Amino acid sequence: MKTKNVSETTRDTYLPYGKQWIDEEDIEAVVKVLKGDYLTTGPAIQAFEQKVAEYVGAKFAVAFSNGTAALHGACFAAGIGNGDEVITTPMTFAASANCVLYQGGTVVFADIDPKTYNIDPNEIANKITKNTKAIIPVDFTGQPVELDKIHELAKKHDLVVIEDAAHAIGAEYKGKKVGSLSDMTMFSFHPVKHVTSGEGGMIVTNNKKYYEKLLQFRSHGITRDTELMQENHGPWYYEMQFLGYNYRMTDFQAALGCSQMDKIDMFVEKRKEIVAKYNQAFQEIPEVITPFQNESGDSSWHLYIIRLNLDDLSVGRKDIFEALQKQNVGVNVHYIPVHLLPFYQGLGYSKGSLPNAEKLYEEIISLPLFPAMTDQDVEDVISIFTQTVKTYSK
Structure with a gap:
């Protein structure tokens, strides 16, 4: 083995593999919310959701406390439960698989294409059974998966495609933004991602039913929408219609996300x-x-x-x-x-x-x-x- 004095170039400071970009505009956006009336779910949430939806070309967006919570919500909206199989890639962070287990489903791993490092559609096809409910392809490193082939398989077998695009906001597939193409798509806003809200995640979709389920799921399964309620006792009334979770994003996180989306x-x-x-x-x-x-x-x-x-x-x-x-x-x-x-x-x-x-x-x-x-x-x-x-x- 050669000497370990390997480089003539040296660095005095540590360079991380990833790091957020925060400027004065970001700080001012957060401070403005902190001085306002809303800290939890307020107008900045909807503004952030609208910005992301418009950017990727989706009809609806639902913000969550983190990307994992968003994936969990997508699995719920897709109806994944006990006995259902969901196919995903092993080359991902654990959340892409864990979200299936949260719903009582079974994770089925399909191998990757050794050239692209993304999940191989041919391997997906080999893993589909009568119990398969959904596919969670991951746009690994930011490179979109072969969506045409995956959507074709999903259509043939009546499967839901939940695209894990935690790495891929801003990416395009055949000229269209990632987020406008699958049944549901998840984005992450962790500090090492393209834009950050501190912690945070979002599901974008063009399906109104998924959208309504996601809104309720992130807030204990509760709704105040009179069109969805079974009864209406008055303006104070709300209904918990299923077991949801407290997966809400804060307004100051959303304000940071809005400012980041401008860049x-x-x-x-x-x-x-x-x-x-x-x-x-x-x-x-x-x-x-x-x-x-x-x-x-x-x-x-x-x-x-x-x-x-x-x-x-x-x-x-x-x-x-x-x-x-x-x-x-x-x-x-x-x-x-x-x-x-x-x-x-x-x-x-x-x-x-x-x-x-x-x-x-x-x-x-x-x-x-x-x-x-x-x-x-x-x-x-x-x-x-x-x-x-x-x-x-x-």
């Missing part, structure tokens, strides 16, 4: 600029594989995942990862395949059952990617990563 195009463009620099720098390095870019989809680039050609390296992924961390480059790994997590192993999911996802997991590293990166930050990542890989090249 969404700039955020996406900045991400694309950084990715273009990465691709140009890394595409000729034989020890790595740069991300695949699907011609039918325009990624909004939440993550930049580099794949290591381990056969060309004298060390494993862990050594590369640790070397980068020591040089203050905050790399990460996205993700540990969900079926390999101890909880899911305890449910009977087995290692070796999804070979493409498992192989990918062993070879990937996420490099820093966020709009607030300076040109120097990008140059540092390119230099340190390149020198590190070359140091450990066979």
